[in-house]
Amino acid sequence: MAAGRHKWQRHITLVALILSIGVVLSALFIPLFSQGENLAGRTIQGVEFVGLRNVTADELYPLIYSRIGEPLQPENFNNDLKALFGTGYFGNVEMRLRPNANETVDVVFIVEELPRISDIEFLGADELPLQEVKSVLGFVQGDVYSPQKVKEGVALIKARYREDGFFFAEVWYRTGELDPETNQLQITYIIDEGDDIPISRINILGTRHLDAEDILDILEQKEVGFFDEGKFQESLFEEDKLKILAYAKSSGYVDAEIDPRATGYEIRWRNPEKPEDGRVVIITYKLVEGDIRFFGGYSVEHNPNAMNLELNPPEREIDGPEDLSPIYKPETLLGSLEFIDADIGEVFDERRYFQDRGFMQEMYSREGYVYAQIRPEFVNFELTEESLNRFESCLAMESPAGEDDSRCKKHAEYLNLTALREYLEDNPEAEGNVLRHIHFTVSENNLAYIENIILKGMEKTQEYVIRRELLIKEGQLFNSALVNRSREKLINLGYFKEVNLQMRPGSSDEQMNLIMEVKEQPTGTISIGGGYGTQSGFSIFTEVGDRNLNGTGQRLSGRLEYGPLRRAVSIDWTEPWFYEACQDSTGWFWRNKLKDINNAPDLTTLEKIADTFQNNYSEIGKVMKSYVVEAESVGPARRLDFVKARIRVLIDDYVAKEYECYRQYPRPWSLRLGA
Structure with a gap:
């Protein structure tokens, strides 16, 4: 019995100890939602993050709503947890409150970080630049590990290889062991690139008037031959579709289309009886030409409800179009274009039309009217004596009777009937041709000033290196000529392979934001060579340099030359903007x-x-x-x-x-x- 009592006493003592520890812990960390109301209003003395591995507290503190020195507000708890979960860094987040003796409270977040990617390795990537393969992935080194994104990377890499003609490329991946010290792991993609496939034949179908041989000449991809490798690339297959369309439209077939049902490529054995000879690709393009169009002239009018305010202030009385003061008069705009009335009857080249429309837009942008709109209206008509007579009679109508007459009168006002009749008299064989006339309506709208110049895409280059090259500044009147020249200057630096411009509305109708997004390219160089001189004898040299040192725009190069009779070392440093x-x-x-x-x-x-x-x-x-x-x-x-x-x-x-x-x-x- 005594032994039994001692045994129960030991159990009671153990239970009491556990309960005591529980009481102490509950005093230190009060459950969030059960006791939060009791501590509401207390001043927050501290905010702690427990369990951080690859993220710092300084990164997280600005995201939460519970701030040091402010009263504790239970309504912020959910927002705090949502903000931390929203980062995507954590698999679990808990929030605890720790009351202090001085009637303050500490907020403690206990987090479990998701693993990070320490490195991305590619095995077997020989034919494509490694950077191109990396760029297709939806993640980079240092990102949170996502099994789904890593798996999707397989399809993305295979698609990139398909673009370059590697249709039989295979990709696998493996994940490394999780490092318990850093909470990071490595991703490895194993690539079997397979063989590229040559193009054995390109078929052009559907040409009634255009020459198929001329179309073959403009294509980027060629059939395999003595001078052409003929390697098939899916991306170029799509580009060649656009080239065929552009060629047809510039030849007057403005309604031309590529028939998707009869256009494609087929991979087959070069010789079915000899599989060892490999596979080939046969490409087929089906063009639907449509009817040819000829140039019928241009006309321009200004939208009276969207005139510039600088020359047409609101207080000015305007009774008719003759009272308007446009930035450019219609005759000035028409005189600046490539298509003119003397070209009436020529094949309608859509490329020239787009150039003309773009040039009018550019003229206004140079003056700061970047919001100007050039709206085209197409008038297609058959060039006959009867149609010209009809337009002339419509033009003489004072009150058109119906919708058809009203439309006819409007179109007649657009057309240069005198030039059309002269052309028909001089070229009677053109009777029956369908002409296309374009009437432009210009809405000048208001001036635009540059509110912000936003630079994006720099990984190495410092922002000031780009800004000092720009010929435009924030607050200045927008000038497309200076913007384009600034883009050219950035490209000429040699730091970027692409400089893309976007324009976005600003905080008011007279403000706009200019976004410049750059894509950097390698700027380091290394060369090794040798030479021979009658006095210096044989020598070898190596030269290394960087024309954008640490992203500062400075140029640094070093050269080492060594030989039995000549040994030299030199270092060059250049600061191109010493006075900036x-x-x-x-x-x-x-x-x-x-x-x-x-x-x-x-x-x-x-x-x-x-x-x-x-x-x-x-x-x-x-x-x-x-x-x-x-x-x-x-x-x-x-x-x-x-x-x-x-x-x-x-x-x-x-x-x-x-x-x-x-x-x-x-x-x-x-x-x-x-x-």
Whole structure:
């Protein structure tokens, strides 16, 4: 009995100990939702994250709603947990409250991090650049490990190989062991690239008037032959579809289509009786030409409800189209295009049409009207004596009777009937041809200023290296010519293989955001060679360099030469923008402004130039405008020169400072050391 009592006493003691520990732990970490209301209103003294491996507390703290020094609010608990789960970093997140003796509370998040990818390895990738294979994956080194994304990578890699003609490529993957210290693992893709497949034949079907041989000449892919490798690539197969369409449309067949049911490629044995000879590809394109169209002329009108406000202020009375003041008059626009009335009757080349439409858009963009819209309306008609007579009679109608007559009168107003009749008289064989006339309606809309220039895609290059090359600045009037020239300058640096531009609306109708997205390319170089000289004898050399050192735009190169009679080492360093800190504008800003002012032909142009001064220089623009207004009191003979002289005095100090900056600091600045 005594032994039994001792045994039960030991059990009771053990249970009491466990309960005591539980009480202590419950005092330290109170269950979140059961006791949170009791601690509501207490000041949060600290926020802790327990269980972090690859993420820092500094990254997570800005995401949560419970802040140090603020009262504890239970309604934030769910938001905190959602924010942490929303990062995708964690498999589990728990939240605990720890009350303190000083009537404050600590918020503790206990997390379980998901594994990270330490490295991505590719075995067997020989035919394609490794970077291209990596780029198709939906994840990179350092990302959270997702079994689904890793599995999807197999299909993505195989698809990339198919684009280059490797139809029999196979891909597998394996995941490494999870490192308990770092919570990371390695992903390895094993690639069997297989063989590429040659093109044995390309068939062009459906051509009634176009020459199939001419189409074959423009294709990117060729049949295998003595001079052509003829390797099939799926991506080029799709590109060649577009080339065939573009060729047909530029030849006047504007309604041409590629028949998808009869277009494709087939992989077959070169010789079914000899599989060892391998497979080949036979490509077939089926073109539906449609009917040919000929050029019937251009016409232009301005939308009276979307005119520029600079020359057409709201208070100005406008009774008809003749009272409108467009940036470009219709005859100015038409005179700048590639297609003109003298080309009436020629084959309608859609490529030339798109160039003309784009050029009109470019003309307005250069003046800052990036929101201008050029809307085309197509009028197709048969060129006959009867149709011309019909248009002339419609044109003479004062009150068209019905919808058909109204449409006929509208189209007749578009057409140059005199030029059409002269063409038909000179070319009677053209009777019956279907002509296409394009009527452009121009909505000028308002000026646009650059609110933000957003740079994206840099992995190595520093942002300031790009910004200093730009010929446009935030706050300036948008100018497409300067934007395109800025893009060319960035490409010419040699740091980027692509520079893509996008325009997005800004915070108001007069603001727009310019997005520049770059794709970097390798800038390092290495070369090894040898030479022979009658005095120096044989020598070998190696040279390494980087034209974008650490993303700063600096150029660094080193050369080592070694031989029995000549040994040399040299280091070159170049800073192409040594003086950049001394200027607060892009390029010769003030000198160019002065040049524009001196060349301005009238007061209206000076007023437009004043509008380009924004942000730090907006006051200068306002003063310039006031000079233009005050000029009304000056005699007409010297009015323009008088305003220009006043403006030159206004900006002379800025011009002088800019010139002094450029004079003192040469560009570029180089240093060479050698021995």
